[in-house]
Amino acid sequence: MLHHSPNPRIVRLTPLNEALERLTSLAAKIDARERPLSQAVGAVLAADIIAPAHLPASPVAYADGWAVNAAEVVGASAYSAAILAPPPIWVEADDRMPDGADAVLPEDALTAVAPGMAEASMSIAPGEGVRNTGQDVAAGTLVMAEGTRVAPRHVGILRACGFETAMVRTPRVRLVVATAAAARKVDMVRMWLEGAGAEILDLLSAPGDREKLAACYAMPGADLVISLGGTGQGRGDCAVAALGDAGTVELQGVALRPGGTATFGRVEGVPVLLLPGRVDGVIAGVLVLASTLLTHISGLSRPDWHAPSRLTDKASSVIGFTELFLGVPEGDLIRPIPLDEASFDALARAVGWFTVPPGSEGFAAGDTVHLRPFQPR
Numbered sequence: 001m002l003h004h005s006p007n008p009r010i011v012r013l014t015p016l017n018e019a020l021e022r023l024t025s026l027a028a029k030i031d032a033r034e035r036p037l038s039q040a041v042g043a044v045l046a047a048d049i050i051a052p053a054h055l056p057a058s059p060v061a062y063a064d065g066w067a068v069n070a071a072e073v074v075g076a077s078a079y080s081a082a083i084l085a086p087p088p089i090w091v092e093a094d095d096r097m098p099d100g101a102d103a104v105l106p107e108d109a110l111t112a113v114a115p116g117m118a119e120a121s122m123s124i125a126p127g128e129g130v131r132n133t134g135q136d137v138a139a140g141t142l143v144m145a146e147g148t149r150v151a152p153r154h155v156g157i158l159r160a161c162g163f164e165t166a167m168v169r170t171p172r173v174r175l176v177v178a179t180a181a182a183a184r185k186v187d188m189v190r191m192w193l194e195g196a197g198a199e200i201l202d203l204l205s206a207p208g209d210r211e212k213l214a215a216c217y218a219m220p221g222a223d224l225v226i227s228l229g230g231t232g233q234g235r236g237d238c239a240v241a242a243l244g245d246a247g248t249v250e251l252q253g254v255a256l257r258p259g260g261t262a263t264f265g266r267v268e269g270v271p272v273l274l275l276p277g278r279v280d281g282v283i284a285g286v287l288v289l290a291s292t293l294l295t296h297i298s299g300l301s302r303p304d305w306h307a308p309s310r311l312t313d314k315a316s317s318v319i320g321f322t323e324l325f326l327g328v329p330e331g332d333l334i335r336p337i338p339l340d341e342a343s344f345d346a347l348a349r350a351v352g353w354f355t356v357p358p359g360s361e362g363f364a365a366g367d368t369v370h371l372r373p374f375q376p377r
Contacts, residue, residue: 005233006210006241010253010261015358016288016322019254023264023289024296026250026271030223032167037155042197042376043168044298049144051161054134059102061091063129066110067101070126081119087112097130104129137161147301149197149376169298171198174222177205178213178239182229182277189228192286196294196376198224213242217267223297225270226290229277231261239263239274247272255358257321258340259284280339284324287353287374308368309334309352315369316362317355326350327371334371336363350374 014022032046061067066088076082088105089098109122137143143161144154150168158166173193177183183205190200201222206212208230217225230239240263243249247267254262259281263274271293275285294300309327315336317323326342327334328350337346339353352371356362363369 004235005237007231007233007237008240008244008252009233013253013255013260013320014251015255016355017357019251019256020289020292022251023271023273023293026264026266027223027269027293027297029299030169030171030297032169034165035168035170036165037150037158037163040150040166040168041152041155042195043150043170044197044300045144045146045148045150046167046169046299048142048146049158049161049163049166051137051139051141051143053139053162055136055161056131056133059097059130059132061093061095061097061104061129062131063104063106064092065090065104065106065129066120067091067098068103068105068120068124069100070103070124070128073105073120073123076120076123078121081111081121082123083113083117084110084120085117087116087118102126102130145301147299149300168197171223171294171297172201172221173198174201174216174219174225175203176213176216176225176227177203177207177229178227178231178242178274179229179234179236179277180207182282183207185228185277185279185282189226189282189286192375193226193290193294196291197298198294208236208238210238210242210245213239214246217243217246217272220268222270224293225267225272227272227274228282229275231263231274231276243267243272243274254289255321256284256288257318257323257338259288259324260321262289264289280342283347284339287372288322288324288355291376307371309371310368311336311363311365313365314362315354315356317358317360320358322358323356325354325356327352327354327369334369336369
């Protein structure tokens with residue numbers, strides 16, 4: 001049979017664990033950059049963030065009301081009011097508490113009865129309606145550890161602590177389209193990468209052009225190159241051959257279903273990951289291969305996990321392959337669906353994914369699995 005593609009044939013499918021070890025050996029952590037907090041969401045912290053001072057710096061009101069000394073209204077009620085002279089000062093949330101006041105009395109619990117005199121109709125415990133010094137965070141506290149992915153909630157926390165920027169690792173990724181069909185998957189991959197804290201350096205296209213693809217892979221400036229399509233034996237498939245022209249092919253073919261033709265190598269010290277062009281192969285390659293490499297070079301110390309979920313049915317892998325399953329909600333359980341057999345509606349309804357390693361008996365109905373999210377968070 002004639003061999004039309006310039007790509008070499010896959011001789012051996014490498015087990016996933018071995019492939020991931022070799023993939024992460026291609027690159028070290030990237031350099032850190034200082035970013036405004038609004039631009040750091042999704043990126044990974046490159047240094048610990050320590051609270052520089054107590055927050056709040058002194059007791060503040062946590063609610064609108066009257067700033068009182070709780071000891072002066074002990075036992076007060078609608079039938080036995082406590083007389084306060086002079087009347088307490090009105091405070092609003094985040095106002096500094098007056099000296100001697102340790103609680104905030106609700107507005108309707110105080111009545112003026114004469115000039116310079118008021119009645120309190122309820123008692124209140126010390127500290128109620130008040131945030132005490134350092135209650136939000138104490139000076140020297142580790143607020144966020146290196147290796148944490150910055151989430152939207154972190155922006156508010158860090159700004160409250162006085163920070164406007166953070167040192168983060170943001171991988172610069174070049175996306176390359178190697179076949180015409182793969183162009184339809186670019187937006188999906190781009191949005192996933194941006195959600196994972198990557199910066200899309202540029203998007204290049206050279207479908208079926210071996211020379212131009214090699215030039216795309218060799219362009220400087222990126223921390224990682226991801227190419228879509230052209231990894232098989234089709235007549236227009238030449239991505240693997242182009243990678244060999246530009247640099248080195250470190251591994252061709254991974255025992256992953258789907259995504260078996262995934263290939264990776266290195267050009268001028270930069271890792272280049274070639275993903276299959278089929279939509280399920282792209283998804284598997286992004287979730288399993290690209291995410292692992294991004295985690296490694298960005299220094300993420302904790303994976304993104306969903307809560308444990310129980311299965312409706314058995315999930316097992318084909319002998320010799322790590323198989324990727326979708327988790328589709330069914331009542332309070334999760335139905336496992338192999339990605340390479342999933343319909344588009346199942347893919348749209350899925351809330352996460354998990355893998356079954358080769359040589360494993362898999363998971364039985366009722367077993368618990370840890371779903372991983374499609375989008376880093």
